[in-house]
Every structure is written in C-alpha cells, then in structure tokens.
Amino acid sequence: MSDLKLTPLYDLHIALGAKMVPFAGYEMPVQYKAGVMKEHLHCRAAAGLFDVSHMGQVILRADDPEIAKAALERLIPQDVSGLTEGRQRYGFFTNDAGGIEDDLMFANRGDHLFVVVNAACKDADVARMRAALEPEVTVKLLENRALLALQGPKAEAVLAEHHPSLAEMRFMDVATVPIAGAECWVSRSGYTGEDGYEISVPLAAAKDLAQALLAHEDVEAIGLGARDSLRLEAGLCLYGHDIDDTTSPVEGGLTWGIQKVRRAGGDREGGFPGAARILSDMADGVSRKRVGLLPEGRAPMREGTELFASADAETPVGTVTSGGFGPTVGAPIAMGYVNAAHAEVGTALFGEVRGKRLPVSVAKLPFVAAGFKR
Amino acid sequence: MKFTEEHEWLRVDGDEVVVGITAHAAEQLGDVVFIELPDEGTTVSKDDEVVVIESVKAASDILAPLDGEITEVNEALVDEPGKVNEDAEGEAWFFKMKIEDMSALDDLMDEAAYKKYIG
Numbered sequence: 001m002s003d004l005k006l007t008p009l010y011d012l013h014i015a016l017g018a019k020m021v022p023f024a025g026y027e028m029p030v031q032y033k034a035g036v037m038k039e040h041l042h043c044r045a046a047a048g049l050f051d052v053s054h055m056g057q058v059i060l061r062a063d064d065p066e067i068a069k070a071a072l073e074r075l076i077p078q079d080v081s082g083l084t085e086g087r088q089r090y091g092f093f094t095n096d097a098g099g100i101e102d103d104l105m106f107a108n109r110g111d112h113l114f115v116v117v118n119a120a121c122k123d124a125d126v127a128r129m130r131a132a133l134e135p136e137v138t139v140k141l142l143e144n145r146a147l148l149a150l151q152g153p154k155a156e157a158v159l160a161e162h163h164p165s166l167a168e169m170r171f172m173d174v175a176t177v178p179i180a181g182a183e184c185w186v187s188r189s190g191y192t193g194e195d196g197y198e199i200s201v202p203l204a205a206a207k208d209l210a211q212a213l214l215a216h217e218d219v220e221a222i223g224l225g226a227r228d229s230l231r232l233e234a235g236l237c238l239y240g241h242d243i244d245d246t247t248s249p250v251e252g253g254l255t256w257g258i259q260k261v262r263r264a265g266g267d268r269e270g271g272f273p274g275a276a277r278i279l280s281d282m283a284d285g286v287s288r289k290r291v292g293l294l295p296e297g298r299a300p301m302r303e304g305t306e307l308f309a310s311a312d313a314e315t316p317v318g319t320v321t322s323g324g325f326g327p328t329v330g331a332p333i334a335m336g337y338v339n340a341a342h343a344e345v346g347t348a349l350f351g352e353v354r355g356k357r358l359p360v361s362v363a364k365l366p367f368v369a370a371g372f373k374r
Numbered sequence: 375m376k377f378t379e380e381h382e383w384l385r386v387d388g389d390e391v392v393v394g395i396t397a398h399a400a401e402q403l404g405d406v407v408f409i410e411l412p413d414e415g416t417t418v419s420k421d422d423e424v425v426v427i428e429s430v431k432a433a434s435d436i437l438a439p440l441d442g443e444i445t446e447v448n449e450a451l452v453d454e455p456g457k458v459n460e461d462a463e464g465e466a467w468f469f470k471m472k473i474e475d476m477s478a479l480d481d482l483m484d485e486a487a488y489k490k491y492i493g
Contacts, residue, residue, distance in 0.1 A: 035459075036430040037405035225404070225430060298408045298452070300428050325407040325430050332407070354426065 007053035008146045008206040016221050024119035026054040029223040036225035040327040043192060043230055044368070047152035048222035049213050056122025057142040057200055060113040060133065068113050071133045072106065077249065077272045079259035083108045088172045088187050090257050092249060093128060098277030099245040100252065101128065103237065105198075107174040107187060114174070114185065116147070116198070118239050145185075146206035151196030151230075153371060154218040159197060162212070166197070171372040180212040181205065188373065192227070193234025195371045232333060233326045235292060235365030241303060242290060242321045242335060248274070250281035251337065253290045253365075258282075289343040292363040293320065293334040293351070299358055300324050300332040301351040307338060308350045311357045317342045320351065328368050335365065375463075376479050377488035378439045383463055384482065390445055390470045391479070395427070395436060398492050400462035403429040406455045411447040411469060418444060418471070425468050427458070436468065440478050446470040 004027040013020065018029035029051065031039060042048055062068040069080040078091040088107035092100045102121035107114045117125040122141065129139045150159060160167040162179045169175060169188040177186050182205030190196035201209050213219050222230075228238070237243045243252045261268050264279050272278075295301050300323055307318035318338030326333040334351075342349060345364050350357040376384045381399035385392045400406065408428035418424055418438040425436035447469045451457055457466040473479065483491060 030431075031404065035405050037456075229430065298455070299410070300408060300433075302433065325405075325428075327405075327430070 005054075007051055008203050009051045009053065009210055012207055012210055013051065013221075018221070018223060021224070023224060024054055026119060028054060029221070031223040031225045032221050034220065036223070036229065037327045039220065039222045039226035040229050042220045043152045043194060043222050043226060044328050045153070046218040046220070047150055047154040047158050047196075047216075048192070048226070049210060049219050050149040050151065050222050050227055051146070051210070052149050052198070053146040053206070054119035055147055056117040056119065056125060057145055057147060058115040058117065058122075058126060058129065059140045059142060060115060060129070060137050061111065061140070062137045065108075065111055065113075068133075068137045069108070071137045072113060073262070073268065073271060075128065075132055075272060076104075076106075077258045077262050077275070077278060078106070079261045079268075080106065080113070081268070082259070082261060085110050086174055088174050088189060092243070092254065092257065093125065094249070094272055094274040094278065095245055096273050097246075098248045098274030098281065100239070100243045100247055100249060101125070101245055103239050103243065105187070105189065109174060109176075109185070114200075120240060144203050145200050146203055148199045148201060148206070148210060148213070149190050149196060150199065150213060150219070151190045151192040151194045151222075153195060155194070155196040156373070158213065158216045158219055161216070169197075171195075171374045180209045182209055184209070191234075191236055192230040193236065193366055193368055193370045194230070195373050229324060229327055232322050232324060232335065233328055233366065233368040234370060235335065235367065237290070238322055247290075247337075248278055248281050248286065250278060251286045251288055251290060255282060286340060288318070288337045288339055290321070290335060291338055291343050291345075292365040292367060293323070293336055293349075293360050294363040295332045295334065295351060296359040296361070298332065299353050301334045301353060301358070301360060305334070305336075305351045305353060307336065307360070308352065308357060309342060311350055317349065326367055333367050334360070338362065375485060376482035377485065377491070378482055379491065380437050380439070381492075382436065382439050384439055384479065386479070387470065390472055391440075392467045392470050393439060394467040395458065395462055396488070397462045400458050400466075403427065403431070403434065403458075405430045406458040409451045409455045409458070409468075411449070411452065412444050414444055414447055416444045418442060427455075438471075439482070440471075440473050441475070442471040442473040444469050444471050
C-alpha cells in the first residue's frame with residue numbers, strides 16, 4: 001500500500017533504469033544506471049537533467065502587483081517590492097522566534113509573483129501564505145505544471161538550440177519561452193552551484209520536453225543522490241537539515257539573502273516574523289554558525305556526527321548537518337554548526353565517527369566554485 | 375565459492391578463506407568511497423562487525439562470516455575503495471582469515487543457492 005505521488009516523468013524514470021525512493025511524499029529517482037558518482041561528475045562537466053516536479057509552484061496575484069509584493073514582505077525578510085520584472089530572488093519564510101520555516105525562490109513575472117518552495121513544506125507554506133495574504137492576494141498552488149532543472153556548463157548551449165533567447169538570460173533572470181512546443185517559465189538558476197536553468201512546463205508537455213533535452217548527447221538524467229552531493233559541494237543548505245525552524249538566517253550564514261532595505265536602518269526595516277531576533281542577531285552576532293567542514297581522512301562524517309575541540313574534550317562544540325563524499329572534491333566534505341569561537345576557517349576540530357575522534361577542519365564554503373553567468 | 379546471507383563471498387585458499395562482498399551487494403551499495411579494515415591478527419566471532427564500508431549513500435558494516443582469525447587485509451582497497459564497484463568478486467577482496475572449523479563452510483550457500491537467494 002503506497003500513497004506516494006508520482007511526477008509526470010515517472011514512466012520515463014523507470015524506462016531510464018532509475019532506482020526509485022520515497023521522498024517528501026513522492027516516488028523519486030535517487031539514481032539512474034550510471035550511479036551517483038558518475039551522475040555528479042557528468043553534471044559538473046556537461047549537463048544534467050533533474051525532475052524537481054515534487055517542489056511546490058505557487059502563484060501570488062493581486063489587483064495591483066505592488067500589493068502582492070508588499071504582502072509577501074510580511075512573511076519573508078527579503079526585498080520583494082524592489083525586485084524588478086523578469087528577476088528572481090532567494091528567500092526564506094521565518095517564524096516568530098526568528099527560525100526558518102522553509103527556503104524558497106520568488107520571481108517577479110509582471111502581473112504576478114511566482115514562488116517555488118520545497119516539496120516537504122509546500123502544504124504548510126501554502127497554508128501560511130493563505131492565512132497571511134488572503135483575501136487581498138490570491139494564493140494558488142499549481143497542480144498543472146511540472147518542474148525540470150537543466151544544470152551544468154553545457155546547459156546554455158543545449159537550451160540555446162531550442163530558443164536562442166535562453167542564452168541571453170543572466171543568473172536569476174526569468175522569462176516565458178516556448179521550448180519544444182510548450183509554454184515554459186524559465187529561470188536561470190538552480191541548486192547545484194553550476195550555471196543552469198529551472199523550467200516550469202505544463203504537465204502534458206513535461207515528458208516530451210524531458211525527452212527532447214535528454215536526446216542531446218551532453219545531457220544525462222541525474223537523481224536525488226547526486227543532487228544532494230552537488231548542492232553540498234556548492235555549500236547550499238538543505239532545508240530540514242542545514243537550516244530549520246530553530247536556526248536563524250544569521251546562524252545559517254544567510255545574511256546575504258536579507259537585502260539592506262529590510263535590515264536595521266533600511267526604509268522597510270523589519271516587518272517579517274522574528275524580525276526582533278534576526279535583526280539583533282545581525283547586530284550582536286550569534287553563538288553558533290554554519291560552517292564548511294573538511295575531514296582529514298577518507299571517512300565521511302555524516303549528518304549527526306558530533307564535533308569536539310580536542311581529541312578528549314567531553315562536550316561537543318558542534319554537529320554535522322550534512323555530510324558525505326564530494327565527487328568533484330574527491331574527498332569527504334560536510335557542513336554543520338559550531339560554536340562561534342570555533343567557526344573561523346582553518347580551526348582544527350575532531351568529529352566522532354564510530355567512537356573514534358577523527359580530525360576535521362573548518363573550511364570555506366563553497367567547496368566547488370560556482371559557475372553562474374552573472 | 376560460498377556465499378552468506380549478508381552478501382559476502384568466501385573462497386578457500388589453502389588453509390585460509392578469502393572474503394569479499396558480492397557484485398550484487400556492491401551494486402546495491404552504490405559507489406564505495408571509504409573502507410575501514412580490521413587489524414591483522416584479530417580474533418573474530420561470527421557476526422562481529424569487521425569491516426566498515428561507506429558508499430556515497432550510507433555506511434554499512436561487513437560481518438565476520440565465521441569464527442576465526444584475520445590473517446591478512448587488502449590495504450590497496452583503503453586507497454582505492456572504488457575497486458569494490460569494479461571487481462567485487464576478484465581484486466576487491468577485503469581480508470583473509472583462518473577458520474576454526476572449516477566444515478562450517480558447508481552450511482553456506484553455493485553460487486546457485488545464492489543466485490536464487492537474491493532472486
């Protein structure tokens with residue numbers, strides 16, 4: 001008995017030999033025949049196609065688009081009103097305690113805002129937006145569109161064969177472009193650290209589009225396993241692991257995502273849930289910080305690994321929140337939270353793995369430089 | 375070759391057995407990125423955790439298939455754990471051990487039985 005949902009590409013995943021796993025209520029491909037390592041490296045070298053149709057696509061619409069923009073600012077600490085048409089931004093829903101309820105992408109598509117949220121949070125996010133924004137703003141969760149991501153250094157050339165304008169887009173641009181005969185909402189963004197695109201496509205056209213992209217010799221299907229190692233190398237947070245409802249954006253190293261206008265002294269300072277804590281965290285500093293971690297040996301330090309200041313210290317100074325092997329780095333990598341006193345790059349720590357204290361050092365994020373086309 | 379339900383293979387080599395994991399197990403694990411081997415000379419009992427093997431996905435333990443003593447480990451695997459995915463039932467053996475009771479091997483599966491076991 002399974003009540004897992006399927007994406008419109010389910011049959012295609014099966015035909016491609018995917019290993020399917022339950023993820024956020026969906027049956028999703030964790031890897032294809034090539035395996036996580038090869039898929040990861042292919043995405044960094046050429047182009048990878050990801051099915052991210054499980055994510056929530058939401059439209060916010062009001063009589064006047066400025067009303068919708070101002071309203072969304074009540075829920076997130078980002079500058080929405082200042083986002084120009086055809087541009088997208090990264091953001092996060094905060095709670096009254098200053099924690100993060102989910103992270104998201106939001107785009108100004110002229111007469112509406114287009115919001116993409118995590119699959120596991122989408123029902124809660126929609127409920128949150130409805131409660132806070134209706135009736136002046138209508139909140140519509142789209143059930144009629146799939147979401148694909150084409151990521152990697154060859155993504156631009158592959159998509160330019162379908163429509164030349166796609167090559168002209170800059171990082172975080174959004175546009176409506178016909179691809180393989182379907183009206184696609186395209187953004188030049190992604191979550192791998194590579195240049196690339198996310199493509200919202202009508203459900204009925206999703207499989208044809210995926211097949212058209214996969215027909216290109218540079219494109220391979222990439223599963224969730226490699227998606228995770230790619231985003232970890234890129235130093236990007238996985239919601240529910242590296243950030244959650246107890247971590248403030250300042251602790252999470254996401255202060256860059258709070259524009260000046262919403263900060264202390266800005267024209268629209270505060271006015272989002274948890275503003276008091278978040279603005280005071282920014283002013284006064286925080287007691288723990290998210291950092292990159294490079295284990296010295298070959299043993300991966302997985303999520304939950306406790307970090308210590310010395311080989312015999314009794315009290316941990318931090319915890320790994322994401323950890324594994326970085327195929328491009330060629331070594332284990334991790335990120336986690338450590339007490340501020342131990343957060344400086346280069347700090348030597350120990351991670352406790354199977355009862356042994358193994359050396360690990362605080363490292364700069366990202367592990368692999370981003371390839372965005374700015 | 376003999377096989378365990380834990381997806382290990384055992385090959386008799388003189389008075390020792392060579393132990394590794396099956397190609398089927400390696401495929402299920404995915405790309406192997408880390409291997410921790412026991413010390414040579416360690417006395418082990420059946421089902422003791424003797425090898426740690428980590429793939430891109432997760433960590434797993436390899437259990438001692440029988441009672442005995444570890445006589446040699448394949449150090450080359452520590453530097454090249456990916457060999458497990460390339461040649462699980464050949465070059466990528468984990469360790470050799472002296473078995474206390476060689477007749478215990480008779481209770482393990484032969485290749486035909488193992489093939490049936492993994493379906």
